[in-house]
Amino acid sequence: MLYSTFLWRRGFHRDNWINFGLLAAAFVLHTLAMAKRGFTLHHCPVNNLYEATTFVLWTIAAGSLALALLPKLRFLGVFTAPLLFCVGLFALWPGLDAEYIDNIPNFSSDWFKLHVPVILLGYGAFGLSATAGSMFLTQERNLKFHRARALFAILPPIQRLEKIITYTLVIGLALLTAGVGIGAAFVEEDATFWGDSKTIWSFLVWTMYCGLLVSHLKFDQRGRRYAWSAIVAFGFVILTFWGTNLLSDIHNPPTP
């Protein structure tokens, strides 16, 4: 994170592997920790807020590392690291890593093993679109204000960044649709579906991203406004994820 800020100020001149290396090392450690937790619990570690948050972060880190292998995207890690750091810090908030009951009545179907991870992968993709968005804004600003660093920087052309935002949004939306679909299809009958805060929230998020994509693809929403929308949308997801989760009855069934 500190190194990222440093690179940011330096203006991304040189092709830089150190940031990539640091992020990759952190990612490996993260994967190990998550795998350990997963094997001890015998399922994918996504069942409380701490685990869910770190899973989203893991997805973002994986995605940005993969994209960083492409030319001119090496610095994506610089933009993801601050996000990972801040949200990661928040995930350590005491109480988020609560113990949970294993046999929640509503979630007996095997399909639910996919419900949560798929949705969280989707959020990870949205997170990537937000980082690509911040990269876009940085570079766009440099170009607009005729700063020479727009050219010195090893950053991709803004039009390509716009495409990356769109691709990650499409992937995220597809995953979210699949995940929510699984949840809706296999939930036990007696759950009060539409009154639940989290289902409403998920629907809201889905509509928001769907609207964003339609505005881009259909109504030619481009440039700064589009990049900002991707960032704001993900900010909304991150900031409201915890609250709605705790309010939801289906996702926090009363202990029998």
Next chain:
Amino acid sequence: MPIVVTGLSHHSSPVEMRERFAFSNTQVADALGQVRQRGIADEAVILSTCNRVEIYAATRESNPVLGQALEQFLYDFHGIAPAPAHALYTHLEPQSVDHLFRVSCGIDSMVLGETEILGQLKQAYRLAHAEKATAAQLNKTFQKAFNVAKLVRSETQIQRGSISVSSVAVELAESIFDSLKSQQVLVIGAGDTSEKAARALRSRGAQSILVSNRSHDKATALAAELGGRAIGFDTWVEEFQGVDIIISSTTAPHYMLTRDKLESLLRQRGHRPLLLVDIAVPRDIDPDCNQLENVYVYNIDDLQSIAGQYIEQRKAELDLCKRLIAGKRNELLDSLQAHPAQTNLGLREKQVGS
């Protein structure tokens, strides 16, 4: 085992002087033979370009008057009467090696960090090698010089960036558009710089180029050269919808494109990014256009300032280059000292053979 360089360059003399000392390729072969026949040096390489004429020479034993002998040779060969104003310079070891390394990296060049000199240096070395005028010392030294050039290229930014207006324009286009292939370029006013910029865009992939000029004949001629299409001077607005990059350099005394006009044009065009490069003085494009969303306006000063900053960036890399060069120079001299026996080969064989 001294390596010496004698000659003159754009730093020391004007072109009127340099041209008198210049060697043609056939003269180089002849001169290389003479240097050795007269016993001035055992090994030699002659570099003759438009910006410099230099003889790199090496002898087996140290020779304090080698520099003077080489200077005298340059005068004799070209039939010029020696004069102090000629400003020939001579560098002895280790400065001579430093000098060669700097030349190979382009940091002694007129355009700091240019790469053409490396090719010329390689050519000069090949020629001397083919004439069997080089042996262990200069072979090793020149190989090292080529390695240093490669190292400096990869480790520093001395060669990075565009330092001409037209190449800055191309770089701008490349940092806005994903690929230049599908972008349409419109050149308004067929001036020299706009032609260069259009050519550069084309060499980087731009396929569709429209040319609009007050004199239609000139537009047609330039369009033909660029593989583009000429359009009427007053009708370019009709083509505007498809255009992504405009290079404007007309002599019009007022703005060709005002903010209001562009705003209404943009409404039909959608929100694709638009790069407007205005190299005309007085300006063709209202600077307020830059405030419109997805529109990027650069005028001649913006481009020149970026090119200037690139040059500054290159200058800032000079110290790093010099450090790299000093390290490699020491490496080379150590290794030459460690194997002095090898340096006696080569030339002797040539002399015996001939």
